[in-house]
Amino acid sequence: MVPQWARSLRGRVTLIATAVAALVLIPVGAGGVAVTRAMVTAGVYSETRDTAERIAFEMRGGVLPIGAAIPVPHPSVDLIQVVGADGRLIATSDAARNMPQLDDVRPSSKDRAVNTTNCLPNQCLHLTAVRVTMNVDSPVVYAGRSTPDLLATRTVDVIVFGEIAVLIALTGWATWLITGRALRPVRIMRGELDAVHVSDLSRRVTQPPGDDEVAQLARSVNSTLERLERASEQQRQFASDASHELRTPIAGLRAQLESAQLYPSDTDLEALVESSLRDTDRLEAIITDLLLLARIGSRADAVRERIDLAGLVQAELKARNDKLPTQVELERGVFVEGVRLQLARVLTNLLDNAQRHAETTVRVTVGKQGDRAVLAVENDGVEIGVADRERIFERFTRLDAARSRDTGGTGLGLAIARDVARAHCGQLRVEDHTGGARFVLRLPLSPRASR
Numbered sequence: 001m002v003p004q005w006a007r008s009l010r011g012r013v014t015l016i017a018t019a020v021a022a023l024v025l026i027p028v029g030a031g032g033v034a035v036t037r038a039m040v041t042a043g044v045y046s047e048t049r050d051t052a053e054r055i056a057f058e059m060r061g062g063v064l065p066i067g068a069a070i071p072v073p074h075p076s077v078d079l080i081q082v083v084g085a086d087g088r089l090i091a092t093s094d095a096a097r098n099m100p101q102l103d104d105v106r107p108s109s110k111d112r113a114v115n116t117t118n119c120l121p122n123q124c125l126h127l128t129a130v131r132v133t134m135n136v137d138s139p140v141v142y143a144g145r146s147t148p149d150l151l152a153t154r155t156v157d158v159i160v161f162g163e164i165a166v167l168i169a170l171t172g173w174a175t176w177l178i179t180g181r182a183l184r185p186v187r188i189m190r191g192e193l194d195a196v197h198v199s200d201l202s203r204r205v206t207q208p209p210g211d212d213e214v215a216q217l218a219r220s221v222n223s224t225l226e227r228l229e230r231a232s233e234q235q236r237q238f239a240s241d242a243s244h245e246l247r248t249p250i251a252g253l254r255a256q257l258e259s260a261q262l263y264p265s266d267t268d269l270e271a272l273v274e275s276s277l278r279d280t281d282r283l284e285a286i287i288t289d290l291l292l293l294a295r296i297g298s299r300a301d302a303v304r305e306r307i308d309l310a311g312l313v314q315a316e317l318k319a320r321n322d323k324l325p326t327q328v329e330l331e332r333g334v335f336v337e338g339v340r341l342q343l344a345r346v347l348t349n350l351l352d353n354a355q356r357h358a359e360t361t362v363r364v365t366v367g368k369q370g371d372r373a374v375l376a377v378e379n380d381g382v383e384i385g386v387a388d389r390e391r392i393f394e395r396f397t398r399l400d401a402a403r404s405r406d407t408g409g410t411g412l413g414l415a416i417a418r419d420v421a422r423a424h425c426g427q428l429r430v431e432d433h434t435g436g437a438r439f440v441l442r443l444p445l446s447p448r449a450s451r
Helices: 009-060 155-194 213-245 247-262 269-295 309-319 340-357 413-423
Strands: 079-083 089-092 113-119 124-131 140-146 305-308 326-330 335-338 362-369 372-379 427-431 437-444
Touching: 009 079, 009 113, 009 124, 009 140, 009 155, 155 213, 247 269, 269 413, 305 309, 305 340, 309 326, 309 340, 309 362, 309 372, 335 340, 335 437, 340 362, 340 372, 340 413, 340 437, 413 427, 413 437
Parallel strands: 326 362
Antiparallel strands: 079 089, 079 140, 113 124, 124 140, 305 335, 362 372, 372 437, 427 437
8 A cells, every 4th residue: 555655746756756756876886886897997007007017028038037936016016926838937936936836827919918906715816927938848837916905895885775775865854845835836726725615715725925826826815815806806796786776666566567556446557667668778788787797708708810900990989979079089990809798888888878977978089009909989078087087987886866776777888897807808987078077998908919
C-alpha cells in the first residue's frame, strides 16, 4: 500500500528528485572510482616499466654488475629481479633478495614488455617483465611493487558510495523542505477556500508576493471568487428587485380586478382592460429587463462578432421614431468585438434616456481614443451632478420626481447598459458636459480594426 505522504505532490516531487539524484550520482561515482583506479594503475605500471627498461638497458650495456645488488631508480619500485632463461636468479635488489621469483611470465619476442599482477603468499604485486635482448635465451627483468592500498582494498569504493548515499539523502531532504515551503501558500489557499461558503463569497485567499505560478494561481482563484460573488449578488439582486418592483403593479392589477369582481355593475370594462394591459405591459418590461440583467455575461450570450459602431448607430436611428432630432458625428472603421444585441440594447437605452430628458436635441458621436472605441450620447437637458453620476446606474434609481415611471422606463435601462459595458471589458460613465448630460461608452477596439 502506498503511504499517504507518497500520494501528495510534495512526496512525488521528493521521490522524483531523489531518483534523479541517484540516477546521476551513482553512475558518476562508479565512473569516478573506475577512472581513479585506472589512473593509479597506469601510474604504477609506468614506474615499473620505466624501472624494468632501465635495468634491461644497463644489462645490455654491461653497466650492471652481475651478483651485486641492483640499484633502485624509483624508490616506490623496490622489487627488482633478473632471471635467466633457465629460471636462475641472476641479480636482485635488496628488497627482493629473499623473495621467491616475482613472476614466471616471460615476454615474447614480439612483445618484449608485459604488465601483470601476481599475488605471493604475503602480498600482491603490480609488476612489469621486460626481455633484456631478443635472443631466445635472453634473461628477463622483473620490476614491481606492492599493490597500492587504493587498488588492493575497497575502501575508496565504500567512501565514495557512502558520500553518494549521503548526497542522495540530502537531496531528498532538501527537496522535501523546499517543496513544502513552496507549497505552503497552496496549503494556506486550500484552507481559506475550505472556509468559503455559498452564503458568504466575500472572502479571498492570501496572495503571496512575487509573480510566480503560485501567485498567479492565487490571483486566478480570487478572480474566480470575485466572479462567483458577483453572480451570487446578481441572483440576490434579481430576487430582491423582482419582489420589490413587481409587487406594486401586481397589487394595482389585483386591486382593479377585485373591485371589478365586487362591483361588476359599476365597472367600466374598457377602462379596466386598458389599465390592466398597461400594468401587464409594465410587468413584462420589468421582467424582461431583470432577466437580461441576470443573463448579461453568461455563456448563453457569449457569441461575439466584429461590429462597426457607426453602422450600429445608423441602424438603430433608422429604426426609431423619436420626438426630438438626433445629430450624429460618426467616424468610420471603429470596430469592436461584442454581442450585437447587447450593444444595440446599450445604445437603445442611452438614446431613450437622452430623448426623455433632452430639451431640443440629442447628439451621438463615434470615434477612437488610443486603443479604445468611444461612443457618446449627449442631450441638452438638465446637467447631472457629480454626486449623482454613479448613483444613476443603480437599479430603479431616479434623481427626482420628474423621472417617474410614467415616462416609459423601467428604471433598469442605465443599469443594463453599464453591466453590458463591463461584460465587454469596457466602461460607461457620465462625463462633464455644459448645458446637459453626456454618457460615454468606451470599449476595446477589435484587433482587426486597423486592417
